[in-house]
Amino acid sequence: MRLVETGNHVAAWGARLARVEVVSAYPITPQTQVIEEISRFIDEGEMDCEYIPVESEHSAMAAMIGSAAMGVRSFSATSAHGLLYMHELLHWAAGIRLPMVMVNVNRALGPGWNIWCDHQDTIAARDTGWIQLYCASHQEILDTTIQAFRITEDPKVILPVMVCYDAIFLSHNYMQVEIPDQETVDRFLPPFRSLWKLDLDYPLTHGAVIYPDDYEEVRYSMFQGLDNAREAIKAAAAEYRDVVGSFHGDMVETYRMEDAECALVAMGSMASEAKVAVDELRERGYRCGVVRVRSYRPFPREELRELLTPLRAVMVIDRSVSFGLEGPLFSEVKAVIYGHSDAEVYDIITGLGGRDVTYELMVENTEAALKGRLEQETRWPTVRLNEHHLVMKKGLEEYWKKEGVR
Amino acid sequence: MRLRDFPEDEVFLQGSAACQGCPGSAAIRVAFKALGRKTILAVIASCTSVFQSPFPLSALDVPTINMAFATGGAVASGITAAADRLVARGEFEEKPTILVWAGDGGTYDIGIQALSGAAERDADFIYVCYNNEAYSNTGTQRSGATPYAAWTTNTTKGKEEWRKDIPQIMVAHGVPYVATASLAYPTDMYNKFAKAKEIKGTRYIEIQAPCPPGWKFPSSHTIKVARLAVQTGMWMLYEHEGGKTTYTAGTQRIIQGQSKLVPVEEYLKEQGRFRHLFSPERDEVKIAEIQGRMSHIFETLQFTHKMKEHIMDIELAPPR
Amino acid sequence: MPKRKKKEEEEEIGFITTISVPREGSVGLTGSWRVFMPVLDEEKCNKCLLCWIYCPEACITKDIKINYDYCKGCGICAEECPRKAVTMIKEEKNETG
Numbered sequence: 001m002r003l004v005e006t007g008n009h010v011a012a013w014g015a016r017l018a019r020v021e022v023v024s025a026y027p028i029t030p031q032t033q034v035i036e037e038i039s040r041f042i043d044e045g046e047m048d049c050e051y052i053p054v055e056s057e058h059s060a061m062a063a064m065i066g067s068a069a070m071g072v073r074s075f076s077a078t079s080a081h082g083l084l085y086m087h088e089l090l091h092w093a094a095g096i097r098l099p100m101v102m103v104n105v106n107r108a109l110g111p112g113w114n115i116w117c118d119h120q121d122t123i124a125a126r127d128t129g130w131i132q133l134y135c136a137s138h139q140e141i142l143d144t145t146i147q148a149f150r151i152t153e154d155p156k157v158i159l160p161v162m163v164c165y166d167a168i169f170l171s172h173n174y175m176q177v178e179i180p181d182q183e184t185v186d187r188f189l190p191p192f193r194s195l196w197k198l199d200l201d202y203p204l205t206h207g208a209v210i211y212p213d214d215y216e217e218v219r220y221s222m223f224q225g226l227d228n229a230r231e232a233i234k235a236a237a238a239e240y241r242d243v244v245g246s247f248h249g250d251m252v253e254t255y256r257m258e259d260a261e262c263a264l265v266a267m268g269s270m271a272s273e274a275k276v277a278v279d280e281l282r283e284r285g286y287r288c289g290v291v292r293v294r295s296y297r298p299f300p301r302e303e304l305r306e307l308l309t310p311l312r313a314v315m316v317i318d319r320s321v322s323f324g325l326e327g328p329l330f331s332e333v334k335a336v337i338y339g340h341s342d343a344e345v346y347d348i349i350t351g352l353g354g355r356d357v358t359y360e361l362m363v364e365n366t367e368a369a370l371k372g373r374l375e376q377e378t379r380w381p382t383v384r385l386n387e388h389h390l391v392m393k394k395g396l397e398e399y400w401k402k403e404g405v406r
Numbered sequence: 407m408r409l410r411d412f413p414e415d416e417v418f419l420q421g422s423a424a425c426q427g428c429p430g431s432a433a434i435r436v437a438f439k440a441l442g443r444k445t446i447l448a449v450i451a452s453c454t455s456v457f458q459s460p461f462p463l464s465a466l467d468v469p470t471i472n473m474a475f476a477t478g479g480a481v482a483s484g485i486t487a488a489a490d491r492l493v494a495r496g497e498f499e500e501k502p503t504i505l506v507w508a509g510d511g512g513t514y515d516i517g518i519q520a521l522s523g524a525a526e527r528d529a530d531f532i533y534v535c536y537n538n539e540a541y542s543n544t545g546t547q548r549s550g551a552t553p554y555a556a557w558t559t560n561t562t563k564g565k566e567e568w569r570k571d572i573p574q575i576m577v578a579h580g581v582p583y584v585a586t587a588s589l590a591y592p593t594d595m596y597n598k599f600a601k602a603k604e605i606k607g608t609r610y611i612e613i614q615a616p617c618p619p620g621w622k623f624p625s626s627h628t629i630k631v632a633r634l635a636v637q638t639g640m641w642m643l644y645e646h647e648g649g650k651t652t653y654t655a656g657t658q659r660i661i662q663g664q665s666k667l668v669p670v671e672e673y674l675k676e677q678g679r680f681r682h683l684f685s686p687e688r689d690e691v692k693i694a695e696i697q698g699r700m701s702h703i704f705e706t707l708q709f710t711h712k713m714k715e716h717i718m719d720i721e722l723a724p725p726r
Numbered sequence: 727m728p729k730r731k732k733k734e735e736e737e738e739i740g741f742i743t744t745i746s747v748p749r750e751g752s753v754g755l756t757g758s759w760r761v762f763m764p765v766l767d768e769e770k771c772n773k774c775l776l777c778w779i780y781c782p783e784a785c786i787t788k789d790i791k792i793n794y795d796y797c798k799g800c801g802i803c804a805e806e807c808p809r810k811a812v813t814m815i816k817e818e819k820n821e822t823g
Contacts, residue, residue: 021491024484048494050487055523059480062473062520066448066484069471072491074484092474097743158741195741198446198469198485200502205464205746207472209456221742409775420785420793421751426759426800432782459752467748592779626801626814629780 001179007170010138010177011077011103011163012037014145016047017185018101020075021192024052024063026082029115030167031105034077057082061089061102068098069206071197073149076100079167080107080121087125093160094129094222096206099152099194100160103145106268106319107167108353116354117167119267119320122296123328125162129222131229132297134267135165138175140248146185147236153193156228164296168354169269180244188243226298233295249292251300256282257289257307262370265304265333266317267293270357274317277362284363286370293329301336308333309341315366316347317357318378326378344369347378355382407593407600412439422465424457427625429589429615429632431457431465433536434507436592440599441532443468445503446485450517451475452509453543453617454536476516478508479524482531490530503603504531511541513612514550514570521572525579528607532599535572535610538617546620553640555692557679558620564682564692576610577646583609585645589616590633594655598645605647614641622678634673637665639700653707661707670697751796756783760799762814764792770811777803777812 005013011034015023025035041047050067054060060076067074078086083104093100104122108114122132131151135141141163148161165171196204210218230251237250255275257263262281264274271292281288291307293300308314318327325331330347337343346369351357365381368374399405417438424431430453438445447470449455455472458465473481485504492498508517513535521533540558541547548558548565551572555564576584583605587595595613602609616631618624623631635641636656643657652658659665671693674680683689746752771790778786780802785793792803804812 022484022487024480024487048491050490052483052487052529053527054480054483055519055526058476059483059520059523062477062480063484063487065473065477066471066481067488068484070446070485070488070492072488074488088474089477095743097741155741196743196745198471200444200446200469203443203467203469203748205458205466205470205472205748207744208458208464208746209460210744211460214461217739217742218744221739224738409779412775412779414788416784418784419748419750419752420783420796421753421756422783423753424782426782426798427802428782430782431784432780435782435784436779459746461744462746463749463752464746465748465752589780624801626805628782628800628802629806 001181002176003179004174004176005138006033006172006174007138007141007165008033008105008172009037010142011145012041013179014142015075016041017180017182018146018149018189019073020049021072022050022052022064022067022074023076024054024060024067024074025076025078026054026057026060028057028079028082030107030171031077031079031082031103033171034103057085058089061086061093064100064102065089065093065096065098068100068194069096069198071192071194073192074100075102077103077105079105080109083121083125084109090125090128090130095218097158097195097222099149099158099192101145101148101152101163102160103163103165105167105171106164114353115167117169117319118352118354120352122162122164123320126297126328129159129226130297131159131161131226131233131295133161133163133233133295134293135163135170135248136253136269136272136292137248138170138177139246141165141170142177142179143240143244143246143248146189147240149189150236151229151232154228154232155193155195157225157232158195159222159225159229164268166269178246184244188240229298249294251295252303252307253292253294254307255290255292257291259287260289261287261311262313262315262366263289263291263308263311264315264317264362264366265291265293265329267296267329268319270317270319270351273357273359274362277359277366280359280363281366284367286367288366299332299336304333304336305340308337308343311341311343313344313346313369315362315369316345317362318347318349319351319357321349321352330378344376346374346376349378349380350382407597409593412596415443417443417467419465419467422457423459425619425625427618427628428453428457429538429617429628430454430536432589432628433613433615436595437505437534437599438468440596441503441505441603444500445505446489447471448473448478448481448485448506450478450506450508450512451543452512453538454507454509456543475512477520478506478512478517478533479520479522479529482506482533483524483527483529486530506531506533508533508535509542510535510537510539510549510551514572518572522579525576525581525608525610528581530606530608532602532609532611535612536615537612538615538620539569540617540620542617542620554696555680555683557682573610573612579608581608581610582606583645583647585611586641586643587611587613588632588636588641588643588656589613590629590636591643591655594643601645620679622681623676627676631673631676634668634676637668638670638673639667639704640670640673660704661711663708667700667704670700756796756798757794760797760817762799762801763794763817764797764799764801764803764812765815766790766792767811767813770809772809774808776806776808780806
């Protein structure tokens with residue numbers, strides 16, 4: 001069935017087709033349409049699902065952990081401050097080793113209420129043990145949400161999956177999507193399975209006190225689970241293509257990398273824009289390609305190493321920042337090719353708070369890098385003071401004068 | 407219900423990490439006598455998280471999930487929704503009891519939001535707060551349940567505020583069943599759990615749990631202190647159902663005139679956490695304040711009770 | 727550019743998480759915590775069952791047999807017995823025991 005829909009509504013379709021049975025979620029812009037659509041599906045009898053309108057995101061994650069522990073397919077959705085509010089329990093959800101899928105609409109963080117797109121929210125959760133998959137189109141949101149259940153329920157993985165997509169550009173814009181029918185999805189996705197649950201016939205206790213002598217192995221098991229997820233992600237993408245038909249890459253998606261001397265590396269909808277930049281760069285004689293990081297955790301170590309090692313230069317585009325260091329994707333790209341490659345790696349941080357990332361910006365910066373005119377360090381090329389900033393500055397300066405500060 | 411009719415089956419397995427005289431393990435034993443094994447248990451960060459013993463052995467013989475401090479009402483909401491799905495699909499013939507076991511910390515303070523949200527949704531589970539009137543697991547810091555004048559590690563001169571009343575807050579939420587219970591009145595506690603088990607929706611039971619190391623009394627006095635709490639009025643036993651409050655057991659006997667209200671001093675003297683009210687000098691002002699409150703509450707209830715009886719007499723007597 | 731060492735074979739430890747199995751004596755033979763032990767005078771006992779229901783460790787059976795492997799000697803049974811049928815006696819312990 002072909003629809004023209006928003007990314008949020010399409011994520012709801014993913015949960016519906018995956019036959020999710022419990023949804024616990026709290027509204028936050030720009031995620032609200034996900035849960036509104038799920039509520040509509042339930043109320044109209046199109047989804048056999050319990051929806052718990054919890055009173056906070058921390059409770060949304062707690063409720064999801066509870067329902068997953070009962071052996072039932074569970075789903076949630078959030079964004080930005082909601083993700084941050086449940087941060088404590090993101091670690092718990094991974095550590096409890098139960099399958100769970102949550103959609104996160106990538107939105108900027110306050111203060112300064114900003115409902116537009118950047119990746120700071122999910123990047124800040126990169127160490128929680130969740131698998132993170134980043135989408136660049138509405139079709140990918142639908143497909144990845146369904147694949148996510150397959151990945152999270154893989155017995156060698158059993159770690160929760162976050163399906164990430166950009167605020168507004170993907171959550172609210174309309175695109176054409178192909179919605180597969182239920183029977184097709186049922187052929188791809190078997191019924192829920194996990195490795196333990198709260199079972200009246202076999203009582204077990206989860207989560208008691210654990211001493212230093214026993215704890216590291218629990219964490220190492222999670223670490224190996226994330227490593228095993230690489231195969232699960234690749235298998236899910238390949239099988240989805242065979243059964244349902246669409247494919248968006250697995251750990252990464254590449255564009256014109258076959259003969260490339262330089263790559264643009266980015267995540268989310270910016271990576272689609274990067275394809276336009278690459279076409280323009282090639283017009284100008286530079287053999288460039290795009291490597292879109294789809295799986296951020298587990299990080300595509302082998303894929304990036306293979307693709308980037310022979311190159312002359314890499315331009316990383318970060319839509320978040322690790323304060324006190326540099327762009328996070330920049331650090332991690334360098335880390336995986338360290339010791340393998342002589343490629344020059346460059347970085348721009350841009351697009352924060354929904355600022356538009358244009359292909360012209362990408363072309364300009366990549367060309368400058370290739371011409372040897374840039375340092376191999378994080379740069380913020382779109383930062384500039386405007387009238388609003390000047391109003392604010394003036395206001396504070398008046399205050400400082402009044403208070404005798406400075 | 408009499409003690410001899412209590413089932414022998416133990417869900418709590420001896421040889422646990424509980425302190426000598428622990429009220430928490432004593433309470434969980436009685437609760438499970440009434441609820442039985444068809445129960446899913448969520449233990450919220452508290453002493454119970456520890457006394458169930460460390461990985462890989464457990465003193466709890468029911469399916470148990472330990473959860474983070476602020477999550478009581480929320481994790482139960484998820485478990486109960488999933489259980490509904492399993493019933494709808496035919497995997498459960500009968501829905502099991504969902505039980506949250508939390509301390510006063512996880513209920514009065516950090517857990518109040520999740521509990522309130524769940525209660526407003528009338529989520530179907532039993533929430534137990536076993537109340538030792540402090541954050542005992544972390545070494546006896548004050549909580550919203552710590553009574554006026556009690557010593558804790560961060561109210562070393564005695565708490566200056568009176569405590570919150572979560573059972574009354576739950577009554578205000580309009581949930582189908584709210585009750586208070588005491589270790590010293592086990593048949594009363596059993597009856598309340600047995601009743602709660604048969605009701606659907608959010609049910610709240612709060613058990614006062616006198617803690618020997620935290621309240622500073624000998625481990626053999628746990629039940630004695632619990633009894634004195636009821637006899638002096640410092641802990642009231644009641645249940646609230648269908649818009650009506652009924653006082654029970656020891657509290658009922660005081661209100662109906664069968665027992666006299668014991669002076670509050672008898673209760674306070676037993677506990678090291680109130681020692682500063684007696685030594686080096688008696689703090690007559692504070693003792694009088696506490697006694698005043700107890701006396702006022704019970705005089706009012708005794709008066710109301712007498713009025714009801716009196717009115718009943720008038721109605722029943724034929725007109726002359 | 728430094729050459730990378732070959733990755734050592736990692737031990738696949740499988741699924742390890744904080745799951746505990748229910749067991750009596752989960753923290754060991756807690757009877758060793760005792761200083762005083764409860765002794766029952768069966769002649770005085772009328773099987774009121776108060777000690778059974780009050781025991782925080784569930785180590786008194788319904789027919790009033792005390793399990794000394796686990797009894798921690800808290801003294802509640804002795805304190806609460808209406809017939810004073812239980813007495814707390816200081817235990818003789820080996821220095822090494």
